[in-house]
Amino acid sequence: MWRRALVGALVGAVALTGVPLAASAADGDAVELLTNGNMESGTNGWTAKGTGVSLSLGYSTRHAGNTSLKVNARTADTDGAYQTVNRLVAGESYTTSAWVHYRDAGDASVTFALTLRDASGHSVTAAQAPVTKGTSSNTTLFTQIGGTFVIPSSGIDLATARFGIETVGSTVTPDIFFVDDVSLVGKRAALPPRPVGNAAPAKAIGASNPLMDYEYGADPFVMEYDGRAYVYMTSDAYELDATGKPTYAYEKNSDGDIVDNSYGKIKTLTVISSADMVNWTNHGQIKVAGRGNGFGVSSWASNSWAPTAAHKKIDGVEKFFLYYANSAGGIGVLTSNTPVGPWTDPMNGTALISSSTPGVNNLAGANNVVWLFDPAVLVDDDGSAYLYFGGGVPTGQSDWPKTGRVIKLGADMVSVDGSAALVDAPALFEDSGIHKFNGKYYYSFCTNFTGRPNGLMIDGVNRTVGTGNIAYMVSDSPMGPFTYVDQILPNPATFFGVGGNNHHAIFEFKNQWYVAYHAQTVFKKFVDDGQFSGVKGYRSTQIDKISIAPDGTIAPITMTMAGVDQVGDLNPYARIESETIAWDSGVRDPYTTTAGIRTEFLGTTNDQGMKLTNINGSEWTALSSVAFGDKGAASVSFHGAGKAGGQIEVRLDSPTGPVAGTVSIPAGDGSTYADYTAELTGATGTHDVFFSYVGSASAQLFDLDYLSFTEATPHVGIADKVTVTSTSRCVAGTSYLAVSVNNGNDVAVETTITTPYGKKKVTVQPGKTVTNAFTSRLKAYPAGQVSLAVSASVDGATVTGDVQADFAAFSCK
Numbered sequence: 001m002w003r004r005a006l007v008g009a010l011v012g013a014v015a016l017t018g019v020p021l022a023a024s025a026a027d028g029d030a031v032e033l034l035t036n037g038n039m040e041s042g043t044n045g046w047t048a049k050g051t052g053v054s055l056s057l058g059y060s061t062r063h064a065g066n067t068s069l070k071v072n073a074r075t076a077d078t079d080g081a082y083q084t085v086n087r088l089v090a091g092e093s094y095t096t097s098a099w100v101h102y103r104d105a106g107d108a109s110v111t112f113a114l115t116l117r118d119a120s121g122h123s124v125t126a127a128q129a130p131v132t133k134g135t136s137s138n139t140t141l142f143t144q145i146g147g148t149f150v151i152p153s154s155g156i157d158l159a160t161a162r163f164g165i166e167t168v169g170s171t172v173t174p175d176i177f178f179v180d181d182v183s184l185v186g187k188r189a190a191l192p193p194r195p196v197g198n199a200a201p202a203k204a205i206g207a208s209n210p211l212m213d214y215e216y217g218a219d220p221f222v223m224e225y226d227g228r229a230y231v232y233m234t235s236d237a238y239e240l241d242a243t244g245k246p247t248y249a250y251e252k253n254s255d256g257d258i259v260d261n262s263y264g265k266i267k268t269l270t271v272i273s274s275a276d277m278v279n280w281t282n283h284g285q286i287k288v289a290g291r292g293n294g295f296g297v298s299s300w301a302s303n304s305w306a307p308t309a310a311h312k313k314i315d316g317v318e319k320f321f322l323y324y325a326n327s328a329g330g331i332g333v334l335t336s337n338t339p340v341g342p343w344t345d346p347m348n349g350t351a352l353i354s355s356s357t358p359g360v361n362n363l364a365g366a367n368n369v370v371w372l373f374d375p376a377v378l379v380d381d382d383g384s385a386y387l388y389f390g391g392g393v394p395t396g397q398s399d400w401p402k403t404g405r406v407i408k409l410g411a412d413m414v415s416v417d418g419s420a421a422l423v424d425a426p427a428l429f430e431d432s433g434i435h436k437f438n439g440k441y442y443y444s445f446c447t448n449f450t451g452r453p454n455g456l457m458i459d460g461v462n463r464t465v466g467t468g469n470i471a472y473m474v475s476d477s478p479m480g481p482f483t484y485v486d487q488i489l490p491n492p493a494t495f496f497g498v499g500g501n502n503h504h505a506i507f508e509f510k511n512q513w514y515v516a517y518h519a520q521t522v523f524k525k526f527v528d529d530g531q532f533s534g535v536k537g538y539r540s541t542q543i544d545k546i547s548i549a550p551d552g553t554i555a556p557i558t559m560t561m562a563g564v565d566q567v568g569d570l571n572p573y574a575r576i577e578s579e580t581i582a583w584d585s586g587v588r589d590p591y592t593t594t595a596g597i598r599t600e601f602l603g604t605t606n607d608q609g610m611k612l613t614n615i616n617g618s619e620w621t622a623l624s625s626v627a628f629g630d631k632g633a634a635s636v637s638f639h640g641a642g643k644a645g646g647q648i649e650v651r652l653d654s655p656t657g658p659v660a661g662t663v664s665i666p667a668g669d670g671s672t673y674a675d676y677t678a679e680l681t682g683a684t685g686t687h688d689v690f691f692s693y694v695g696s697a698s699a700q701l702f703d704l705d706y707l708s709f710t711e712a713t714p715h716v717g718i719a720d721k722v723t724v725t726s727t728s729r730c731v732a733g734t735s736y737l738a739v740s741v742n743n744g745n746d747v748a749v750e751t752t753i754t755t756p757y758g759k760k761k762v763t764v765q766p767g768k769t770v771t772n773a774f775t776s777r778l779k780a781y782p783a784g785q786v787s788l789a790v791s792a793s794v795d796g797a798t799v800t801g802d803v804q805a806d807f808a809a810f811s812c813k
Contacts, residue, residue, distance in 0.1 A: 030095075030185045033085050034163065035253055037182040039069045042292075042302060043264030043327075044251065049164055050079030051449070052393050054328055054371065055264070057302065061139040063099040063180035066292070071165075073370060074175050075395050081179065082117070082164025084259055087189040090153045094186030096126045097146035098165055098179055103134040106167075106174030112145055113168045114182075119160035124152060126184075128168055142180060191255055194591060199529040201586025202522040202540070205622070205654070205688075208278045208563030210540035213522050214584050214596050215248065215282070217270045218539035219306035219431075220516040221376070222507040223339070225320075228273045229509045230339045231516060232307040232322065235268040235285050236261060236538045244295035246285035248598055250538070250590060258590060261537035267296055269307045269324060271340055271606070277509070277543065278566040278624045282579040282599045283340040284606030288324060288332075297334060299349045301326040306431075306503065310377045310385065311339070312413060321413045323352070323387065325373030330354045331389055333414050341607035346414045353389060353407070359420025360390075360405060366422040367394045367402040376432040376505070377409075378441070378478060385409040386478045387416075388423065388443065391430035398450035401428045406443075406479055421479050426458050427465045433472075435506045437513075440552055443482045444472040446502045458484050466490065468502050470517075472554060488546075488554045492519035495559040498527075498535045506546065510567050513546045515557055526590055569627035569686055573711050578612040578638070578704035582624035582688070585655075594698060597621060602705065612704040617646060617695040620655050624688050632684030634712040636661060637677040640704040642668030646695025650680065652687045665702045673705060683709070712794070719790045719801025721745045722764075724753075726786055726805060730812035735781050737807060740771040741788065752789040756781070780811030 035045035039062075043055045046069055058068040071081050088094070100112050113128035127147035134141050145165075151158070165179050202213035211217070217233030224230075241247045246268050250258040267289035274280045288304035290296030296304070305325045311318055322334040322343060330351035334343040353372065355361055361368040370392020379385045390405040404423035407416050423432075429448035434441065447469050455462040463484070465471065470489035473482035493499030496519050504517040518539040526532050545564055547555040570576075579599045587596030594616045602609035612621070636650055645667030651657040661678040695701040721744035729736050737757060743749050743764040753760050757774040764770045788803040 029187050031188055031254075033088075033184045033186065033188065033254065034083060034182060038065055039067050039180055040065050041265075042067070043069065043262055045083045045253075045262060046081045046264070047083060047260060047262055049082050049166070050074060050076060052370070052395075053079045055081055056327060056329055058178045061101060061178045063101070063140065063142040065180075068101075068178045068180035071177050071179065072175070073392070074173055074177070077167045077170055077173055079173075080164050080166035082162040084253065085116075085161050085163045085184065086159070086253065086257065087191065087255060088151050088158045088161055089187050089189050090151050090158065092187045093148055093150050094126070094184060095146070095148045096184045097144060098182040099142035099144050100131050100165070100177060100179050101134050101139070101142045102131065102174040102177040103136060104174070104176055105172060106133060107171050108133050110170045110174055111168040112165060112177075114145055114163070114165055116151075116156065117162050117164065118157035120157060122156045124149065124156055126163070142178075195531065197526060197529055197531045197589030197591065197595075199525040199531070199586065199588050201584065202525045203583055203586070204561070205583050207561055208566070209542040209544070209561050210519075210521050211272065211280050211542065212282070212540065212581070213586055214581070214598065215270070216522065216538045217272070217541045218518040219374075219503045220518060220541040221308040221505045222509070222514070222516050223309040223311065224507065224509050225311055225339050228275050229277065229507070230271060230273045230309065231541060232309050233270045233272075233541055234263075234305045234307070235266055235270045238268055238270070238285055239265045240267050240287065240293055240295050244287065244293070244604070245601065246287065250536075258532070258536055263305065263537075264303065266303055266305060267293065269304050269322070273339070276566045276568045276570060276625070277564050279570050279580050279582045281577050282581070282610060284599060284601060284610045286322070286334075286341055286343055286606055288334065289326070297343055298332050298345045300351060301330075301332055303327040306374045308375045308377045309339075310379045310413070312379050312383065312385065314412065319413070321377070323375040323377055325375060326351065328371035328373045328392070330372050331375050331387070335414065338607065342605060352414065352416070353387070357407070357416060357420060358418070359407065363420065363422060365402070367397065369403045369405060370394060370401075371403070371430060374430050374432050374503075376434045378434045378436065380436070380478060383411075384478075385413055386434070388432035388434050390423070390432065391428060393429065393448050393450070398427065398448050399452070399456055400424065400426060401448070404428050404432065404445065408479065423480055423482060425471075425473060425482070426456055426484055427452070427471075429468070430501065431470070431503045433470075433505055435508070437548055438552055441475045441478050441482075442472055442506070442554075443475065443480075444470055444488075444504065444506060446504075447471055447487070468493075468499065470502055470504050474552065485553070489515060489517065489557045489559070492517070492559060495519075496521055496524065498524050500535070500537065500539065512567070513548055514543050514564065515546050516541055516543045517559065518542070519559065521561065525586075531589070566625050569625045570623055572626050572628055572633060572709040575706050575708050576623070577610065577706050578640075579610045580623065581621050583622040585619045585621075594700075609705070613700065615693050615701050615704070616699065617693060617697040617701060620690055620692045622655070622688060622690040625686055626689045627686045628683045628709070629711070630684060631712045633680050633709040635677055635679050635710045636663065636707060637675050637710070638663055638665070638704055638707045639673055639675050640665050640702045641670050641673045642666050642702045643670045644696050644699035644701050646693060646701035649692040649694055650678070651690040651692055652682065654688070655690045655692055657690065658682060668702075670700075670703060680709075717801070718745055718749065718792055718794070718799050719803050722749060722751070722788065722790050722801070722803050724786055724788050724803050724805035726807040728807070728810035733779060733812050735776045735778055735810050735812055737774045737776065737781070737810075738771055739774065739786050740769055742769040743767065745792065747792050747794055749790050749792045754787040754789070756784050781809065783807065783809045
């Protein structure tokens with residue numbers, strides 16, 4: 001929360017009802033400075049201000065259009081909603097306006113203010129006016145606040161200015177208000193030049209964290225199926241465009257500056273998978289939230305956050321279930337026959353868990369759930385399933401919020417069985433997690449951000465409970481009650497110097513326990529490069545090992561950039577999706593569209609396949625620990641579509657390692673796919689393999705669908721087709737042995753002829769015979785043997801063999 005200090009003066013303010021206020025500016029260059037002031041793009045551009053405050057949309061309560069902005073859980077006058085504004089000009093006059101409605105808690109009349117604040121809490125009141133409390137019978141009766149004010153020449157830092165709406169001097173603070181059609185009009189200063197970025201890749205070669213550094217993914221949950229770990233994530237930095245295509249896009253202000261992630265534009269979930277925990281295949285974005293766009297499969301949802309997934313046989317058929325949060329306003333479910341889709345919504349346009357679900361609200365001994373989100377699912381050994389969810393901190397109850405819940409799911413996984421029960425987690429904030437170990441049920445969660453310098457009394461013991469950390473509880477029953485154990489995973493700020501919320505999932509894969517979590521480690525590279533003064537809320541998933549003692553105690557966990565070890569080599573002789581990546585060249589500058597590889601749909605949904613795109617010269621991707629074997633790979637083939645055209649250098653062990661082969665893809669229309677192949681040399685044994693893309697650095701070279709290696713075929717019996725014969729002759733009284741070698745193979749052979757009278761190396765072309773003479777320096781020689789060592793290069797591999805032939809005794813007469 002910002003400190004409140006009034007340093008500016010109100011120049012003019014009015015309170016009107018139903019009369020629009022004209023936007024004007026004295027310099028004639030006035031422009032609208034706010035993004036999404038009419039709230040028709042969800043909560044995009046707006047950020048909640050105040051501890052526990054959240055933003056959602058008002059649908060029936062609105063001034064105009066389809067939606068208004070609803071500000072929830074206010075406890076102080078300065079709580080509200082804001083957005084960053086920049087390029088304001090000191091001494092200039094600005095005009096502002098907003099329409100406001102409140103009707104529940106609060107005085108009969110409350111003064112609302114439009115306020116400009118900097119990061120240090122200094123403020124200018126742009127306009128303020130009393131607003132009369134409304135009623136539920138007239139939800140479109142809004143009061144307008146507006147006026148003209150001057151930006152002072154000192155006393156406020158315009159570089160960190162935020163413009164927002166709040167209340168002033170209320171006796172009973174309205175806990176909820178609605179605001180619509182907010183405007184700030186005036187002169188904008190010239191845009192300073194933006195430096196060109198040169199950030200280092202976030203994922204070092206040889207490391208396994210973050211899982212991806214070319215895209216973001218947050219709120220991870222991991223499901224194991226058929227030997228693969230599937231990671232489902234919130235799609236940070238992805239938006240649906242006008243055609244319904246997920247598009248990689250940061251949130252930006254009107255100047256094009258990347259701003260804080262509001263999470264209001266997130267309508268998809270991202271899924272990736274791996275069989276070895278290092279080579280991750282990107283299965284793309286699942287289009288979930290369909291409200292207002294018609295593209296997502298859930299027509300009722302405006303957002304899709306924090307997924308959790310499970311699989312279970314229903315009527316003998318393996319089914320997959322994907323649960324997600326609609327912002328903080330409900331939990332939905334999708335179903336599929338595969339882990340990646342296609343997905344359908346079985347709920348006919350409604351939430352699975354809502355405020356009306358039994359036990360969510362009005363539960364004895366509990367508080368109502370503030371944030372109806374962050375689900376975690378458990379399918380027990382007997383096939384019964386349970387969903388954990390909830391969070392938020394009611395006013396004054398940060399030690400025991402009592403907003404966590406668990407509910408049993410129906411046998412079909414898309415209904416509930418009975419009422420939700422309280423999960424009484426101390427200092428709960430959000431982020432339900434669940435796993436089972438040795439017959440015990442482990443509920444884990446993120447603690448809230450209220451400090452407790454004197455500790456917290458839990459089960460009669462004073463315990464240290466930090467802020468934004470992961471803690472856990474244990475129970476003998478999936479429905480609880482759960483007993484608090486300890487904190488295990490500190491906030492990411494402890495390890496990486498950048499914090500934020502802490503979201504995790506504990507899972508077992510191939511007999512090892514892991515924790516997945518998110519941290520702003522990719523965006524931090526842009527901060528380290530000097531492109532930003534701080535991170536912007538774009539998060540990346542990482543995984544580290546955890547240790548569970550035989551008695552079930554979880555050891556403290558360390559977040560690392562090194563990550564986990566690879567579990568098994570990659571098989572090169574099966575189809576490999578081009579969007580399978582261990583490491584890549586990274587993103588140097590988030591403002592440069594050609595910087596960094598991307599993945600996109602091949603069709604209209606992710607389950608129709610993905611492609612690797614935005615490939616420019618000097619970039620590269622890599623696979624880890626590729627096991628070619630003793631025979632090795634004879635060739636590699638890429639299924640791709642040319643754009644500007646270029647080459648793929650297949651390098652071993654590093655981006656500058658030896659080139660095993662080069663694939664050329666000609667220029668094309670970007671939509672016509674074909675196979676492009678190159679022979680390989682040296683691709684034997686186990687190597688990291690790097691694909692270096694050669695061509696223009698300012699044009700997309702090609703799109704790639706998949707690749708495959710072809711194993712070398714041994715040339716069995718190459719020596720069998722090499723024959724050796726000998727003849728003898730007498731020259732000037734000396735005996736000579738003549739050795740003839742015939743090559744019946746279809747490749748040239750290198751031969752080494754060894755006789756009692758010398759050794760010679762001879763190359764014999766296919767179908768040819770070569771004769772070499774050896775002098776004995778004797779008048780006669782006894783019977784003996786000729787040995788022939790044969791070698792040839794076949795499909796990039798060296799093949800060898802041996803041939804022997806006897807010769808008879810000979811004498812010059």
